[in-house]
Amino acid sequence: MATIKDVAREAGVSIATVSRVVNNSPKAGKASIKAVRTAMKKLGYRPNVNARALVSKNSNTIGVLVSDISDPFFGALIKSVDQVAREHNKHLLIGNGYHDADSEREAIELLINSCRESLIIHAKALSAEELIGFAKEVPGLVLINRYIPEIADRCIAFDNFKGTYMATEFLINSGHQHIVYINSNHKIDDASERQAGYLQALKDYKLDCPAHYIAAADSNDQGGKSAMIELLSKNTDISAVVTYNDFMAAGALSALEESNISVPAQMSIVGFDNGLISRYVYPKLTTINYPIEMMAKQATELTLKLTKKEPYTPDTSIFSPTLVKRLSVQSI
Template structure:
């Protein structure tokens, strides 16, 4: 380091071989900083002559005007709706957003949260599916305004805004059963996350409660997009099993199902009924318009943001709802069963 160059936090991180977020934790004496990290960072600071200064303190004040948001993938319209809702509340409170992608991967989620903590410090809205509950509890202890959305952890229940995925899939399956369907397939997400587990469980429980069989060959797991839905439907058709209805993990998968059925001259809902999940924008513009399960992500995101801002200020706030319930949106893709047993 030359004499006329002032060391920065980036220089310290590079010298210590750690992330900027780790350096920040050491400087701020966070309990998340491990002994080895503390030792290497302190050694690097001493070697480089780095001292936390007025600029660093000014950054802390600046960070009080930001809200961090972690989503799976910003390119997914579902998470675009989440971010837009958070931004609306943020703007009303003179805040700006910083956004990270986690891609349902533990390493990506962890690194994104650490960077958001370093940048935002007080308010975080976290959609994390791959990290353990223990890690998220630890982050919640470090950040006063950390709120989990679409996840429920009993130990930090007051920081959670969640959705009843089980009930949604149960409701969708039961609606198909009420329309006379017995041979109901389920095209699930191939992500190993609680949403896919809970929706599968709801589907199976509805079949069980109505004394209908639930053979494994009626369930496939695919990528969570229209191409995945198309591939899943083709896989089901290739099995040559009787199918009168399909429940899709989300509306984009359902759109792919529609495409596959159209290619094979199978009419919806006359020959196969179809129900989606989420009530995203696409559900209203495919043909036929999708019957689906409404997932009130915008309302949930606004509640989560208000809760985060109140917690960051150490103010009392009780959300109207902590676990949101699904509702059925009836359109044109479900009809009475015409398949003979």
């Protein structure tokens, strides 16, 4: 395998000159750049990214931690980050946290070693104290979908409480009084905040919420299906459902279809996220829009500004939900 010394010898320049060309230094002359790049191509030399990062303290990469890259929600997040990163000639390194503290910690440490300065972190299991510690270590660390007051200027968050309040209120205003809730069984802020919004809406409109009106399961279609079956087995009077996300709503729709319960004629349902699936299930899903693409782009702009120590004042750091009305809700 060719080394930087081999490239310098082939190009007839010093090792320092090769280093300047590799790191895009403005001190490198056009003739040197041409000679070094020709030599690199001939010898099949590929610069050591980690070594370059140690020299420049910036590997021209942005580290991104998500909970599960296979989830389309996080796919949309990553794509939006990448769009902004490419505009700034940056590349992405991606880690999975799986809502597990040890996995999140390990991934963040690996990303710090590779990226050093720019990180966009979606971490739900790690404590606020640990994340504050990482923020002190990494100049451009930005949290997405989480708010920690001590590092509020590093947070791009979403009002989950308001989202489920809005969904529940819409059903109430559509005449529904017996509304159940399907929640995620992950012990994360999103789950507790969304359930709290649902409960507050019922309380404000003086509607009851017995314990059997709430079921929790894995936050996917199978979880939504099993939770809906559980709720149907315990309740005979319900007319509407609010779900933690659109995938759980899709699973609930499947369970209702198998139980010969027509949506929305016999049961109304509201999802959460406004993901792609919400437009293709039958009936098309009324849902809460989660502007993850906008949030991800703003988080990327913020991390890049922080690493350059440039001022950046976003329009908002806590995004608000909006209701997307489709065909899965009927007034009664």
